[in-house]
Amino acid sequence: MAATLTKAKRRKPSNFGQDNLVGYLFIGPWLAAFFLFTLIPIAVSLVLSFTDYNVLSNSGDFIGLDNFQRMFFEDRRYARSVNATLKYVVFAVPLRLVFALGVAMLLNTWRRGVGVYRAAFYAPSIVGGSIAVAVMWREIFGNDGLVNFTLNLLGIEGPNWLGRPETAIWTLIILAAWQFGSPMLIFLAGLKNIPRHLYESAEIDGANAFQRFLRITLPMLTPIIFFNLIMQLISGFMVFTQAFIVTQGKPLDTTLFYALYVYRRAFELNEMGYASAMAWVMLMVIALLTALVFRSSSYWVHYESDEGPA
Amino acid sequence: MAAVDYSARPVVVRPPTPWHQHAVFRSILYHGLVATAALIMLYPILWLVGSSFKPPDEIWTNQTAILPIEPYPQNYPNGWAGFGGISFATFYRNSLFYATLGTLLSVSASAVVAYGFARVRFRGRRLWFAIMLLTLMLPTQVQIIPQYIVFKQLGWLNTFYPLLLPRIGGSAFFIFMIIQFIRSIPVDLDEAAMIDGANKIGIFLRVILPQLTPAIITAAIFSFYWTWDEFLVPLIYLNSPELYLVSLALRTFSDPSGQTDWGAIFAMSALSLLPVFVIFISFQRYLVEGISTTGLKG
Structure with a gap:
């Protein structure tokens, strides 16, 4: 009797919580905001991209594909902005991930003081997006800034970091690489999840540290690497504040990142139709790239079970 | 699995450790x-x-x-004296107002929505959940231009509405994080409450919400410091200096063509990092756990 009672009770979860009205009541706020502030604006943005809408006069005409033609064939600044963004992503994202993994491996130990180190390595990321750090960076790499002052003490004459087309973008790449805190913490959590016995048996077999890294750590971490890569790629393409403050897109548009150029067109030059077209191309590129990384994942991401990353 | 199973191999007898090991x-x-x-x-x-x-x-x-x-x-x-007759007291008041209200809005909405996704079964749940995750990848640029046009028509430039209103639906990051957390709470508790006659809203308020404290603290910390650092959106909507947030004020204050008192610029920059660092140091454990368990970006 008691057994059947508990059995009956157990069966309940199968239809537990089936309730359309209550469900939509709870997700209602998100749904409303999604339609009002995401879906409809994106659709409007697509429509705008075929017009020459100007926000000052609040008018625009349908101009077909002119915006896209201008973007891909006429606007030299657009090409330079694509170049700058690609260069930034290609260098900043891998650098950040390599630093993140390297430091995470150093901190994956039970030694005393690791908590303090973890906080120290994470600190630059906590202030990462702030204007204060951007302002500081501009000074550090300024003509008489900290970097050149130090180089001077060593008898080297430092270049005008922010003024030269070859060096300006590197100050921003270094700034990005300096802020590897979040992927580091995610790697750290991943490293802690690798079963110790794998390393122990490898060690008994005489595998050296490098072999253990290559054969155990790296394959076991691929889901985390995959996750971090996606997140960092997306945020890399959207970088704005740092370039806006540190270099203002200069010199010669070598740091005119995509998001910065969209901002200039939309809010400084009021060309919202053209800017919408640029934003849509960005959306497509990010979607395509993410899809490509997802597709490629079956070749290099190793899943222990059916669980997804993170 | 690329690693070989080494467990069957014999144990190697090692020579004595050299000094450097x-x-x-x-x-x-x-x-x-x-x-x-x-x-x-x-x-x-x-x-x-x-x-x-x-x-x-x-x-x-x-x-x-x-x-x-x-x-x-x-x-x-x-x-602190600021510029144009407006001191940093104003900018800090604005930032504090925006970060507090913005955090309150987006975290409480996120908790409600997360409960709906995690504990209520309804038609279309999987679809909406997938769409919500997809919005994490959207570049703000595709949404911000039409939003701006509408808010401008409504005469809401130089108000906080365009910054606060989109937060009524919560943030996909926090919703996802809180969902993960709710999933770790045993369903037995919900069931017990249901047998006692509680409905879904009652279960949320009396059973789930009290247990969500750690997740809500984590979300609130992140929300506060992201809002504190927010730049692009305030830059677009807040044009009059008396509405400036600390971030916008610092940008104007440090304009190389205007200001030359670098001591003062450094002082205000350092000061603007203080709230973030105080929160970071006092809640470090929550932050680290939040990032490591959900893969939140910081």
């Missing part, structure tokens, strides 16, 4: 290396704080040092 030596080596690296990482921040206490003539002559030769706290009142 001894625990003490390795420990010194480890701490020396990691502490140096950590110091290099922290150096720019320490340098900023140190420079904010340097007198004007020392800023360019005693550059590499962190500590000033002669501390000069006057930079702080000089900077």
Whole structure:
């Protein structure tokens, strides 16, 4: 009797919580905001991209594909902005991930003081997006800034970091690489999840540290690497504040990142139709790239079970 | 699995450890290396704080040092005076208002929505959940231009509505994080409450919400400091200086063509990092757990 009672009770979860009205009541706020502030604006943005809408006069005409033609064939600044963004992503994202993994491996130990180190390595990321750090960076790499002052003490004459087309973008790449805190913490959590016995048996077999890294750590971490890569790629393409403050897109548009150029067109030059077209191309590129990384994942991401990353 | 199963192999008898592999030596080596690296990482921040206490003539002559030769706290009142007759008191009040209200809105909405996704079964749940995750990848640029046009038509430029209103639906990051957390709460508790006659809203308020505290604290910390640092959206909507947030004010204040008092600029920059650091140090554990368990970006 008691057994059947508990059995009956157990069966309940199968239809537990089936309730359309209550469900939509709870997700209602998100749904409303999604339609009002995401879906409809994106659709409007697509429509705008075929017009020459100007926000000052609040008018625009349908101009077909002119915006896209201008973007891909006429606007030299657009090409330079694509170049700058690609260069930034290609260098900043891998650098950040390599630093993140390297430091995470150093901190994956039970030694005393690791908590303090973890906080120290994470600190630059906590202030990462702030204007204060951007302002500081501009000074550090300024003509008489900290970097050149130090180089001077060593008898080297430092270049005008922010003024030269070859060096300006590197100050921003270094700034990005300096802020590897979040992927580091995610790697750290991943490293802690690798079963110790794998390393122990490898060690008994005489595998050296490098072999253990290559054969155990790296394959076991691929889901985390995959996750971090996606997140960092997306945020890399959207970088704005740092370039806006540190270099203002200069010199010669070598740091005119995509998001910065969209901002200039939309809010400084009021060309919202053209800017919408640029934003849509960005959306497509990010979607395509993410899809490509997802597709490629079956070749290099190793899943222990059916669980997804993170 | 690429790794080979080594467990069947015989145990290798090792020769005595050479001196450079001894625990003490390795420990010194480890701490020396990691502490140096950590110091290099922290150096720019320490340098900023140190420079904010340097007198004007020392800023360019005693550059590499962190500590000033002669501390000069006057930079702080000089900077606090602000610009155009508006002091940083106004900017801090604006930032505090926006970060607090914005956090309250987006975290409470996120908790409600997360409960719906995690515990209520309804038609279309999987679809909406997938769409919500997809919105994490959307570049703000595709949404911001039409939003701006509408808010401008409504006459809401130079108000906080365009910044606060989109938060009524919560944030996909926090919704996802809280869902993960709710999933770890045993369903038995919900069932017990349901047998006692509680409905879904009652279960949420009396069973789930009290247990969500750690997740809500984590979300609130992240929300507060992202809002505190927010730049692009305030830059677009808040054009009059008396509405400036600290981030916008710092940008104007540090404009190289206008301002030359670098001591004051450093002082206000360092000060703007203070709230973030205080929160970081007091809630470090929550932050680390939040990032490591959900993969939140920081």
